[in-house]
Amino acid sequence: MDRLEAYAKANNIPIMQKDGILFLQDYIKKHHVTKILEIGSAIGYSAIQMALVNEKINIVTIERDQNRYHEALKNIKEFNVQKQIKIILNDALDVRVEGEFDLIFIDAAKAQYIKFFEKFKHNLKPNGVIITDNLSFHGLTEKIDDIKSKNLRALVRKINNYKEFLINNQEFTTEFLKIGDGIAVSQKKL
Numbered sequence: 001m002d003r004l005e006a007y008a009k010a011n012n013i014p015i016m017q018k019d020g021i022l023f024l025q026d027y028i029k030k031h032h033v034t035k036i037l038e039i040g041s042a043i044g045y046s047a048i049q050m051a052l053v054n055e056k057i058n059i060v061t062i063e064r065d066q067n068r069y070h071e072a073l074k075n076i077k078e079f080n081v082q083k084q085i086k087i088i089l090n091d092a093l094d095v096r097v098e099g100e101f102d103l104i105f106i107d108a109a110k111a112q113y114i115k116f117f118e119k120f121k122h123n124l125k126p127n128g129v130i131i132t133d134n135l136s137f138h139g140l141t142e143k144i145d146d147i148k149s150k151n152l153r154a155l156v157r158k159i160n161n162y163k164e165f166l167i168n169n170q171e172f173t174t175e176f177l178k179i180g181d182g183i184a185v186s187q188k189k190l
Ligand code: SAH
Pocket: 013, 014, 015, 016, 039, 040, 041, 042, 043, 044, 045, 046, 047, 062, 063, 064, 065, 068, 090, 091, 092, 093, 107, 108, 109, 112
């Protein structure tokens, strides 16, 4: 795992922070999660960490970048979790995923978060949960006016729009946690 963390750092790949991983693993154990859908595999780090919780866990994960996809495949084999993780090389917005999941983890392009949420909520079990990462975006979401770059400001605005979308959502109740880079846990209202 140290090697994956070092690789991610050297290649600027935004893998989940340690406390975020611990939160996910803990959530999986506590809620007996077995079926997981992940949007944004990168090099497979978070998927492997989740698969290692126990052998009953099955993960479908989607990655659109070729190089990262190949790196992920290699890593999944290295950790011997290839039976548990199915990785799809494609844009998540172009993939039709079959089946229902206990946990959907959204960790891909921040500007598309509302689209991912709206698309994949149909793959959620009635008492399932959608967890989204990077809602603090390195603390930038709280000080948007200080951001000099126009593009970055636009992206941060999109993340804030997503937060508003979650807060005002009639179907889901969301809890915002200050873990890692900011996590949202959204549960379908019963
Ligand atoms: N979950 C990983 C980190 C993911 S980084 C971990 O913690 O280990 C985000 C990844 O999402 C990037 O590799 C990026 O290529 C991918 N991505 C972004 N938008 C995407 C999309 N629309 N469909 C599929 N993958 C996407």
